[in-house]
Amino acid sequence: MLADARRTEIVSAVTRERVVRVSDLADLLGVSLVTVRRDIEALNDAGLVQKIHGGAKVPGAAGTHEPGFELKSTQGTAEKQAIAREAVKLVSDGMAIGLSAGTTTWALAKELVGKKNLTVVTNSMRIADVFASPRSQVAVILTGGERTPSDALVGPIATASMRQLHLDVLFLGVHGVDGVAGFTTPNLLESEMNRALIGAARTVVVLADHSKWGTVGISTIAALEEVDEVISDELLGTEARRTLRERVGTLRLVSVPGQ
Known part of the structure; x- marks a missing residue:
């Protein structure tokens, strides 16, 4: 050839x-x-x-580049909605769950509005606003902290708020997934906050569509082996599937209409 x-x-x-x-x-x-x-x-x-x-x-953006929430919320919307509909199956009434800041976890929040006797802990004002709906019966605990471009609340106040809390499940959004770097973010303070959320959770579920594979932010949130489950979509490549199945507890792949 x-x-x-x-x-x-x-x-x-x-x-x-x-x-x-x-x-x-x-x-x-x-x-x-x-x-x-x-x-x-x-x-x-x-x-x-x-x-x-x-x-x-695939050539990627710089490890410290962080698109704003408005831009990210318009990208991969079908994948994010399909992942959110799968993730909501893991939530039962009466649970205390964590939702990290991000557009896929924001999509999940909209699926959770009808749940009863549910407590959501989040560092995202966007997610907290979802549950401000009059029909929502979800109790929300919003951390304090400083705001990032992705509308996450971070910093010492945010991380300190997690020390006395215990979550049944954390749903974690990430900037990138990589076989070597693990789950990453371009924001150092957001990485620290996400590690605090992980430390408070019995089970950690990462929500990441196929486009996140091979993207590496400057800071690692967790190694692949540190999470219990990853929910992605069926466009995830063969190498990514093999790596995640070998090193993560469970990999769920969802179909997306039109794929």
């Missing part, structure tokens, strides 16, 4: 899977590891893929 054809195949594989290993590409193309590494170098220099240790990934 000529170099141009190989590199086209590599870009297609990275676009499809978001992260691919050198060894898998070598098997796919029927060439040596050295040849694949050389191709990845060339594609990295051209900006078509991003070279990482042992493979390549």
Whole structure:
């Protein structure tokens, strides 16, 4: 196979899977590891893929870039709604649950409005506003703290508020998921707050659509092994599925209308 054809195949594989290993590409193309590494170098220099240790990934935004809530709420809405409808099945009346700040957890909050005798602890004013509906019977505990671009409340006041609380389930939204970096965020203070939420929870469920795989923020919230379950959608790539099934307690994949 000529170099141009190989590199086209590599870009297609990275676009499809978001992260691919050198060894898998070598098997796919029927060439040596050295040849694949050389191709990845060339594609990295051209900006078509991003070279990482042992493979390549979709070129990502800087690790500290954090889009605002309004922009994120318009992206991947079908996936987020499907994930939220699956996540709500894990919630029973009478539970105390945590919802971290984020647009997928915000979608879940809208699914929870009709629940009875439910207590929600959150560091998101957007999520707290969902339960301000007159028909909501959900009790809300909103942490204090400073506000981030994603409308999370963070900082020492926010983390201190979690020390005496105990959650049945935490639903955690993340900026990125990676086999090496784990679950990440571009905001250092938000990472600290999310770790405090994890520390208060008996069960941790990450809500992350397929686009989060291969994205790495500057700060790790948790290793893959530290969460009990991940709910994603069926566009999640083969490599991502294999990694998560090996290292996370449970992986749930939901179908999305139109996919």
